[in-house]
Amino acid sequence: MTHLPASTSSQGKTDRSQPALVTPEVLIAPPARPTWIAAAPHARGSDDKAETTLRISSFCSWYGAFQALHEIELAVPKRRVTAFIGPSGCGKSTLLRWINRMNDLVPSARAQGTLDLHGEDLLSRSIDVVDLRRRVGMVFQKPNPFPKSIYDNVAFGPRLHFRMRRGDLDGLVEQSLRQAALWDEVKDRLKDSALGLSGGQQQRLCIARAIAVGPEVLLMDEPCSALDPKSTARIEELIADLRERYTIIIVTHNMQQAARVSDVTAFFFEGRLIEDGLTEHIFTNPTNKQTDEYISGRFG
């Protein structure tokens, strides 16, 4: 399941077995658009040929004695947007935070089952979480730019992982900011504090920061819930652009947003995955009664 099309094999993603040999050029080079997705962006979710990036199987999670997730089975397709929807407390954020092991920080959290990323079990002890978090980036609910300059925010991740020459770093920062559709707004004030940006700009900066280290998967935990409608629209446009290069999982409370941006939707309720499938099916013709009721706004 990890056979990459020939055109993408040398692009974008770095060779994991030899992280020391990663050259900045590889990171900077824009990943070529894979041929098999040529019909995108408007052919959203209409092809079933997408490869699976992350396979979640019989996954359970607990906080202390409370079981937050029950037996989750889900395949996250490569270079698609997968939306997790469901009422508060249904476990969707918990699942998201297990994928890059942010839940390691929660003392009482534990999990069993498999999170299979290209044949690697993300829950195994041998996983290097530092490298995992480089490959699986995360954007949080509330924009959390670092109290540094705009430049240093984007350069933060690359500086952690790579020794880079100044010029390469400049190029990578520009590239990341362009990908996050922020470059034109900030190119003249890269040295200014990131805290001076508007909320929507801060969130796009956080996206630029996440993609600067060359991840494969982007996790977004309600990225628009702290933003106004206009900024939300910009982020959604951005997600539509980013799906050509990254596998995106987005948790959202906003069902219109899930319908607008995602290819695949998974509906969670009380710690269980009730229904998942192509977004257009879920929203037009759900098979499960609970899903139907939630989507039509009768509860949740």
Place this chain on the structure above:
Amino acid sequence: MTAPSGLVRRGNTQRALKNHVFKWFCGLCAAISVVVLGILLTSLVMQGWEHLDWDFLRSAPSRKPKIAGIGPAMWGTIWICAACAIAALPLGVATAIFLEEYKPVKPPLRRLHSFLQLNISNLAGVPSIVYGILGLTAFVQMFGMIGNLNDPALTVGTPEDWYYFQLPFGRGVLAGGLTLMLVVLPIVIVSSQESLRAVPGSLREGALACGATRWQMVWRMTLPAAVPGIMTGSILAMSRAIGEAAPILVIAGIVFIRFTPHHLMDEFTAMPLQIYDWAGRPQEEFHKVAATGILVLLTILLAFNAFAVLIRQKFQRPLQ
């Protein structure tokens, strides 16, 4: 809008009056402490002004109050506080980082962690004379296990050299500085922990989500954000060290010293001890000299505090 039926409204005038009375009461309490400080400073200045000049700062103590000075005591204070700062700051900040940023996740270690935390918080409340006695056994005599004061187990150089060193330390600058370190260490740890805790958790999460190790997160994110708070706390801790008399009294005793220390094992006296000595003498004139000494000590302390306030205002940027 009408009030819900059945409820009795509180009288507006009565509420306003209470508000007014309480405001004046709080103002009065604040005024009392300011007035006390004002009286203290005025009386000190009136008594101590007479002897305050450059010669007082330079010259050694003397039996004649006219020519007595605070020079050796001031240098002694500088030496022990420097030793204290060099020892206490790295230890204290590193301990705070360990306790705050490397909190264990597993239950048994978590219990050990909270046990350590509780003990350090309690140490901040231990009377400083107790630390003096601890310093006396641990640093001055080294539990009597390696030689004694008259016959040190290990010496490097002779007492004439600037690098003279001996074990046990004896009643010297190093023992005094390390004892002061014991006094201020809990303060440095607790205040550093508080400033680390004030760094928003979202910044930690953001750094870790970029793939930072714990250490990278601490070094590049939380520590820079916490430095103003850590420095403020450390400066206040040092100003406490400058004013401490009890532990130094146990270590150095009241000695008549006319020279500034030359090496870390040298005998010393400190400003609070010198003031204590002068204030205890029967001659009225020496009490004025003591007041002058207090003026110098207070000036140094106020300068330290002002510096701490300056740092806080200059560097504490808003963090979200």
